Amino acid sequence: MTIKLYGAALSPFVRKTRVALALKGIEFESVHVDPSNFPDGYEKISPMKRIPALEVDGQYLPDSAAICAWAEKINPEPALYPTDAMALGRTIWLERFVDYDLAMRCTFAVFRNRIVMRLMGKECDEEKVQHALQQTIPPLFTYLNNELDGREFLVGDSMTIADIALASQLVNFRHGGESLDANLYPHLAAHTQRMHALAPFAKSIEKESGFVQKVLGGQ
Ligand SMILES: N[C@@H](CCC(=O)N[C@@H](CS)C(=O)NCC(=O)O)C(=O)O
Known part of the structure; x- marks a missing residue:
């Protein structure tokens, strides 16, 4: 293949x-x-x-x-989609929620303005960034934090595609110069830390961070 x-x-x-x-x-x-x-x-x-x-x-x-x-x-192993019907449905919901709703606010408001616009030689619209950080992102982080209360993963006892999708958007949040407030969102912050420590994420973050720093340093 x-x-x-x-x-x-x-x-x-x-x-x-x-x-x-x-x-x-x-x-x-x-x-x-x-x-x-x-x-x-x-x-x-x-x-x-x-x-x-x-x-x-x-x-x-x-x-x-x-x-x-x-x-x-x-390659069914490791399984990233649960077999239980409700767990599968919840996984797909959370993957969608992260890929659309969270992405719109985190990646397309914060990361896009702080990094992509600069890469394109354009101004960062910091007002848009602050609106996202203060108004539109907090309810979504609160929801995800509550979903993770007492759990290692978003759905069931093992990692699903929803955990990977979430951690991936939060890499862009980090590249955009932001971090999760562990006092406000302790479960989400711990989940992100665990996910970003996994080898494929850690390697990606290390490789990308140098480039992002160059973009920021060039301003
Ligand atoms: N739902 C899509 C979203 C993909 C997406 O929006 N990719 C962006 C880059 S991060 C893109 O290609 N944007 C170009 C455009 O929309 O014109 C997926 O999960 O693959």
Whole structure:
């Protein structure tokens, strides 16, 4: 099987996919795609022109959720999706919640302004960042913190794709110069610390941090 993952290093959705593939021992070739300048014809790979997208023996699969579900079938161990019906439903809900609602506020408000805009030579809209930090993010962090009260993982007793998706968005929060307040969100902060210490996350964070520091240092 020839597998190519189209993406860019700092995308939380690409990182989520890379971590899931790494945990499952699925090898792939990384193909760099700049999401601010997609190559001609990329819509054949991803109709909505987004990263990540996967190519498997000439067939294309866009979207991190679709790719991770594919990976589960290709290599079921370690299982990242529960078998119990309600647990599976809750996993998919939390993955969606993180990939859409949290991403909108954390990655697309904080990280995008603080890092991506600077990479594109544009100004950071700090007002938007502060609005997200003070108004729109706290209720979501409170919800996730409550979900993690007394638990190691979001659903059941083992890691699911929802934990990986969450930890991946929070790498971008960290790259954006923010950290979780452990007094306000002790369970979420502990979950993030545990997840970011896992080898695939730790390696990713180390590699990306140098680049992010350069972006910030260049200002
Ligand atoms: N739901 C998608 C989100 C992917 C996504 O929004 N990727 C961003 C980069 S982080 C992108 O490609 N943006 C380009 C665009 O929307 O034009 C997934 O999970 O794969």
